[in-house]
Structures are given as C-alpha cells and as structure tokens.
Amino acid sequence: MLGKVLNWFRKSGLHPFPLYQTLRNYTVGKALADFRAGINVSLLDFPQGMAYALIAGLPVQMGIFCSALSSITGPFLASSRFVMLGPTNATAVMLLSTFLTLGYAPEQAVIALPMMLILVGVFMVAGAFIGVASITQYISRAVVVGYITAAxxxxxxxxxxxxxxxHVPRAGTFxxxxxxxxxxxxxTQWEALTMASLTLLVxxxxxxxxxxxxxxxxxxxxAGGLAVVLGHYGVHAEMLSPISVSSWTFGLPRFDLGDLAVxxxxxxxxxFLSLLESSSIAKTLAAQSGDRVDLNQQMLSMGAANxxxxxxxxMAVSGSLTRSVLNFRSxxxxxxxxxxxxxLLVAGLFLFGRFIGYIPKPALAMLVILVGLSLINRTTIWVMLKTTRSDATVFLSTFIGGLFLPLDTAIYLGAAASIGLFLHKASKPGLKEVSFDDSGKLVEQKLERERKDRPEIAIVHVEGDLFFASSDVFLDQMRxxxxxxxxxxxxxxxxxxxxLDASVALTIKDLVLFARSNGRDVIVSGAHxxxxxxFKNSxxxxxxxxSNFFRYHPENPTISTRDALKRAQEITGEKSADITIFASEKKGD
Structure with a gap:
C-alpha cells in the first residue's frame, strides 16, 4: 500500500515529505531565527484567529484552533517556507456567506463545518494530484480584488x-x-457603541x-481593562466566552449525508478561493526571496491542514497575507x-484562554471593521478600473456580484468572466499579408478576403495559441x-x-478536405x-x-519551409510560382 502511495506522488510530481530536506540541513542558527519569527507571528495570530472566527459567525476559539493546527501540520507538505496557513478574511467571509445562504443557525454551522472542511480537503488533495494549480494563471487578479472588496x-x-x-436577522449577502x-x-445600545468607540480611540x-x-x-x-472599570459604573457590554483548553476535542465529525450535497x-x-489567495502570496514571496515554489505542493499542504x-x-484554511509577510520580514x-x-499558540491557550472572557465583543468587532476597511485598496481598485476594459469588466462583475449574490456565486462569476475574456482574446487569430513589391522588397498589406491578385502558393504562419476557442474563426478565415x-x-x-487539441485537429482536417474538394491542397511545415x-493521434x-508533412529541424529552422515550397511546386507543376506569406501580428520567425 505504501508503495502505491509513493508511486502516486512520483507520477504527480509531488513530494510526500518535503520537510525532510529542511530537517537534514537544520542548524541552531536557523532554529533561533525561526523561533524569533514564530514568536512575532503568534502574537499577531492569536487575536487574528479570534477575529476571523467572529467574521465567520463561529465561536472565537475555532479561529485559534485552526491557526494552531494548520501552522503545525501545513509545513510537513508545504513548498513555500514563508506562507503561514490558517484562517483568513477571505475564507472566513466565504464560510459566513455559505452558511447564511443555506439558512444555518450558528449552532448548525458548527456541526456542519467539519464535513465541509473534509470536502475542502478532498478537493485540494485531488486537485494537487491532477495539477489544477496551473488554472490560476488564467484567473485575473481583478477577480481576487473584486472578491476581497465585496467581502x-x-x-x-x-x-x-x-x-x-x-440583534437583527442574519443575511447571506451585503x-x-x-x-x-x-x-x-x-x-442601538449606547453601552456597546461606547465600548467600540473607546477601542477605536485606543x-x-x-x-x-x-x-x-x-x-x-x-x-x-x-479594552478588557476599560470594560472592567466601566462595569463598576454600570456600563456593561457583551463579553466573549472564556476558552478552556479542555474544551478542545479531537475526533470524528458528525456526518449527515443529507447535508453533503448542499x-x-x-x-x-x-x-478555489484558498488556491487563488495562497498562490498569489506564495509567488510574491518566492519572487522576493529567490525561492521556487510548487503551487500544487502548496495546495496539498492546505488540503492536509483542512x-x-x-x-x-x-475552520477553513488558506494562506494568510499579513502573517506570511510578517514571517518573511521577521x-x-x-x-x-x-x-x-x-x-506557541497552543501554549497561549493554556496560559491566557480563560482571560478571553474579559474582552468585550464590541471591541473585537470594531477591530474587525478596521481590518475590513484596510482590505479596500483604493489604489489597486483604481488600477483595475482604468488599465483595460477587460480588467474593469472582471472586477465589476465580481464586486457587484459579491454585493447582491452569495460570495461563492460571485467568485465563480468573476472567474468565468476572466476565463471568458481570455478565451475571447485568444480565439481571434489576426493575419496580415507579407509579399514582394515591384522592387523586390517585402511590404505589408491588409488581409482582404476578396483580393484579386491572390498568388498560386500561400504560406500561412500560425502563431500563438491554436485551440478549441479559435478553431472556428481560423477555419472561416482559411476557407x-x-x-x-x-x-x-x-x-x-x-x-x-x-x-493544439482535438478540436483544432478536426478543423484542419475539415480544411484539408474542403481545399481538396475545391482543387487545392494543404501542406504543413515546421511541425514540432x-x-x-x-496529428498522429487524431x-x-x-x-x-x-508527403505533405514537414517536421521542424532545430539545427536548420527554415529547411522545412524550403522543402514544403518544393513540394508545393511539384503540386502546381510550376517552378516559378508566385509566393506570398500570411503572418499574425505577433513577431514570428
């Protein structure tokens, strides 16, 4: 069984224990540096974990539990040495939106959450093994910016x-x-507002x-100290519940197959959101440090942490931007x-868990609002709206969708818009004609479908992506x-x-048959x-x-075209046939 598992890893390009190489070369100096960074991150992670749990509508201890568990388990399979796993704003809001959309009360959400995390883990592990992380290159950053702004x-x-x-009804959309x-x-209760205002002033x-x-x-x-003082003067605000480490239980979650589909x-x-968020952070930090990062390996580590x-x-795990940057800078x-x-987070729970009951809920809520305001990056939004029409379309689709629709629907909408616009751009092969003028110089002309001086032999350069989305347009132009x-x-x-894919193979086959039915022939040159x-498989x-297929030769890139021209002259029976070249607007060879 172990041999089969290792074989799966080898075939997928993943590593079953990447931390092994780190441990082999670990030194006291590295340990001291890592411990200092760990202290800095844990001091931020403890209150952030509570805040993200509050955002998700969950008990605050679940955020701390998530941070501790994912911080310890994630590195065993991770590719990046800097990305810190745990709860984030993006995933917390997604959890909130999902459970509110389903109409779950907080108690129901707590029961259903473990099953949801198992599904998240399954999706991530399966995605890592089949290598879906590459899909992130087709998702515009405008999707993430639009989602985060709506969130x-x-x-x-x-x-x-x-x-x-x-105490107003909960809802799943903004x-x-x-x-x-x-x-x-x-x-409005003035006691809660007073406590929140004092927190802001501090x-x-x-x-x-x-x-x-x-x-x-x-x-x-x-804020906890102020709440104690104000309590002596009759000003009472709602407080968080103290956390006891003894309440931290491990075991099999409850399963309700009826909830599985919903x-x-x-x-x-x-x-999907965690993949987008973590890959962006991992690539940014890898570029700054000179590291190489495997996004599928990183996806596997998030699946294990979930x-x-x-x-x-x-709760749900993703890569945290603030904690990862702090880890890097520390x-x-x-x-x-x-x-x-x-x-250190686990130790903090033992030492300070009971004191969390002294923190006022309005104080933590005010800090969460400040976090939310910091996520609205006006400079980045301005760039998305002004750079290109495609960026603006994707951003507005995601953002407006996130205001009026559940956030999971909004991110799918944004991703679909991003991929759709990419395919739209890639599906328009633009051709221009290059031919000789009377003086023997190459000149460019517009490609016109009804040109009257069409020569006997035409060379069509196909450059860039030629796949299913561009096959129909390409066939129409060539006909x-x-x-x-x-x-x-x-x-x-x-x-x-x-x-090239099956759709293009069938398109070229249609072109060959159409050309031959009209007394013409098609030759292929420069084939990698x-x-x-x-061509063979299809x-x-x-x-x-x-006889009409000429392969590319790296040692002599032009020989295949030369041989193709000789073959064309054999077909025409003319050794001095006129020749023109059709080339895309991209620079070719």
Whole structure:
C-alpha cells in the first residue's frame, strides 16, 4: 500500500515529505531565527484567529484552533517556507456567506463545518494530484480584488450590528445585511457603541506610534481593562466566552449525508478561493526571496491542514497575507517557523484562554471593521478600473456580484468572466499579408478576403495559441483564402503554434478536405514533436499524407519551409510560382 502511495506522488510530481530536506540541513542558527519569527507571528495570530472566527459567525476559539493546527501540520507538505496557513478574511467571509445562504443557525454551522472542511480537503488533495494549480494563471487578479472588496463590505456591515449592540436577522449577502441593519438601527445600545468607540480611540494612537508592538493584542488587553472599570459604573457590554483548553476535542465529525450535497458547492468555492489567495502570496514571496515554489505542493499542504482542522475543531484554511509577510520580514529561515508559531499558540491557550472572557465583543468587532476597511485598496481598485476594459469588466462583475449574490456565486462569476475574456482574446487569430513589391522588397498589406491578385502558393504562419476557442474563426478565415480561384496550395507553418487539441485537429482536417474538394491542397511545415503527436493521434497525418508533412529541424529552422515550397511546386507543376506569406501580428520567425 505504501508503495502505491509513493508511486502516486512520483507520477504527480509531488513530494510526500518535503520537510525532510529542511530537517537534514537544520542548524541552531536557523532554529533561533525561526523561533524569533514564530514568536512575532503568534502574537499577531492569536487575536487574528479570534477575529476571523467572529467574521465567520463561529465561536472565537475555532479561529485559534485552526491557526494552531494548520501552522503545525501545513509545513510537513508545504513548498513555500514563508506562507503561514490558517484562517483568513477571505475564507472566513466565504464560510459566513455559505452558511447564511443555506439558512444555518450558528449552532448548525458548527456541526456542519467539519464535513465541509473534509470536502475542502478532498478537493485540494485531488486537485494537487491532477495539477489544477496551473488554472490560476488564467484567473485575473481583478477577480481576487473584486472578491476581497465585496467581502470587506460584508465584513463591515455584519460587524456594525455588534458595534451598535443590535440583534437583527442574519443575511447571506451585503445588500440584505445592510437592509436589516438600517431597519434595526433605532435599537442601538449606547453601552456597546461606547465600548467600540473607546477601542477605536485606543487603537489609532497605538497603530501610529507603537508600530513595533502587537497593536491588536495590546488594544484588546486595554479594552478588557476599560470594560472592567466601566462595569463598576454600570456600563456593561457583551463579553466573549472564556476558552478552556479542555474544551478542545479531537475526533470524528458528525456526518449527515443529507447535508453533503448542499455544502459541496460552498466547499468547492472555499477550495478555489484558498488556491487563488495562497498562490498569489506564495509567488510574491518566492519572487522576493529567490525561492521556487510548487503551487500544487502548496495546495496539498492546505488540503492536509483542512483535514486536521476538520478533526480538531478548526475552520477553513488558506494562506494568510499579513502573517506570511510578517514571517518573511521577521527573518524566518525555514518552514519550521510555522511549527514554532503553532506550538506557541497552543501554549497561549493554556496560559491566557480563560482571560478571553474579559474582552468585550464590541471591541473585537470594531477591530474587525478596521481590518475590513484596510482590505479596500483604493489604489489597486483604481488600477483595475482604468488599465483595460477587460480588467474593469472582471472586477465589476465580481464586486457587484459579491454585493447582491452569495460570495461563492460571485467568485465563480468573476472567474468565468476572466476565463471568458481570455478565451475571447485568444480565439481571434489576426493575419496580415507579407509579399514582394515591384522592387523586390517585402511590404505589408491588409488581409482582404476578396483580393484579386491572390498568388498560386500561400504560406500561412500560425502563431500563438491554436485551440478549441479559435478553431472556428481560423477555419472561416482559411476557407475564404482557399476559395480564391488563383490559389493552388496553402502551406500551414506551425512552428509557433501552441496548445493544439482535438478540436483544432478536426478543423484542419475539415480544411484539408474542403481545399481538396475545391482543387487545392494543404501542406504543413515546421511541425514540432507535439504537433506531430496531435496529428498522429487524431488520424490527421493519415488524411494529410506524409508527403505533405514537414517536421521542424532545430539545427536548420527554415529547411522545412524550403522543402514544403518544393513540394508545393511539384503540386502546381510550376517552378516559378508566385509566393506570398500570411503572418499574425505577433513577431514570428
């Protein structure tokens, strides 16, 4: 059985234990650097974990449990030495939106969450083995920016009700939540608003003048002290529940197969979002440090961390931007810094868990609102809106969708818009004609379907992606060329053609048959091994014929075109046939 598992890893290109190489070369100096980084990250992670659990509508301890479990388990399979796994704003809001859309009360969400995390883990592990991480290159950053901006709006409006002390119905979208907030605003409790306002007055000076200190943790400590003092004067705000380590249980989660189908869509959205978020962070930090990162390996580590959280009372796992950057800037040398951080979080629970009951809920809600405001990056939004029409379309589709629709639907909408626009651009092969003028110089002319001076032999350069999305347009353009009465032979030069697939193979076959039915012939030149494999596997090479197929030779790139021209002259019976070249607007050879 172990041999089969290792064989799966080898075939997929994944490593079953990448931390082994780190441990082999681990030194005391690296350990000290990792421990210092782990301390810094854990001081930020403790209050952040509580905040993200609050965002998701879950008990605050679940955020801390998630941070500890994922920080300890993730590095055993991770590719990046800097990315810190745990709860994030993006995944927390996705959980909130999913459970609210399903109409789950907080108690139901806690019961259903482990099953959802198992599904997230399954999607991520399966995706890692089949290598789906490469899909991120087709998803515009505008999708992530649009989602995060919409998520920030939902975070703010959901936490405002706690700041105001309101008990209004929960809703799964920003628009519904805002409506409920406006309806219930007349029942604002001044005690909660006072506590939240004092928290803001404490946090802002600390953020400005105490940048070297853990400002979030320090603010909550001061807010807890203020709550005790105000309590003596009759000002009482709702408090968080204390956390006892004895309540941290491990075991098999409860399964309700009836819920499996309804939460699968949310689980897939969480997995997809986590992949986008983590891959962006991993690539950014790898570029700054000179590392190489395997996104599928990173995806595998997130899948394992989600399994750990499913059996250990955590929440959804992703890569955290703030904690990962802090880990990098704190001088972490290896992924073991994450393990140190997780162990310190567990120690913090033992030492300080009972004191969490002194933190006012409005104080934590105010800090969460500040986090939400920080996610709205006006500069980046401006870039998305002004750079290209495609970026603006994708951003607005995701953002507006996120305001009025569940966030899982919004991110699918944005991803579909991004991929759709990419395919739209890639599916328009633009051709231009290059031919000789009377003086013997090459000149460019517009490609016109009804040119009257069409020569006997035409060379068509195909450059860039030629796949299913561009096959129909390509066939339509080529048919108009074939139908010219003066034309006898078309040479398709495929040296710079990429990503040919079955659809294109059938398209070229249709072109060959159409040309021959009109008394013309088609020749292929500059075919790379990949192109030849597609032609052979699809049966296209048999239709075309070996005599009309000329392979690319790296030692002499032009020889295939020369041989193709000789073959064309044999077909026409003319050794001095006119020749023209059709080339895409991209620079070719």
């Amino acid at each position: 920030a709006c939902l975070i703010i409006v959901n936490q405002l009700k706690t700041v105001l002390g309101l 628009a519904e939540s805002l409506q409920n907030l406006i309806i219930g605003i007349g029942e 946090y802002l000076p600390l953020k400005r003048w105490a940048k070297g200190l853990p400002t979030v943790a320090l603010t909550l400590l001061i 939460i699968a869509n949310g689980a897939l959205a969480v997995a 399994f750990a959280c499913a059996f250990g009372g955590g 001088g972490a040398q290896t992924a073991i810094s994450s393990i140190f951080s997780g162990v 108009h060329v074939v139908q010219h009465p003066a034309l006898s032979v078309i040479i398709l030069r495929l040296r710079n053609a990429h990503n 091994p990949y192109v030849e494999r597609v 049966g296209l090479l048999e239709t075309l014929g070996e």
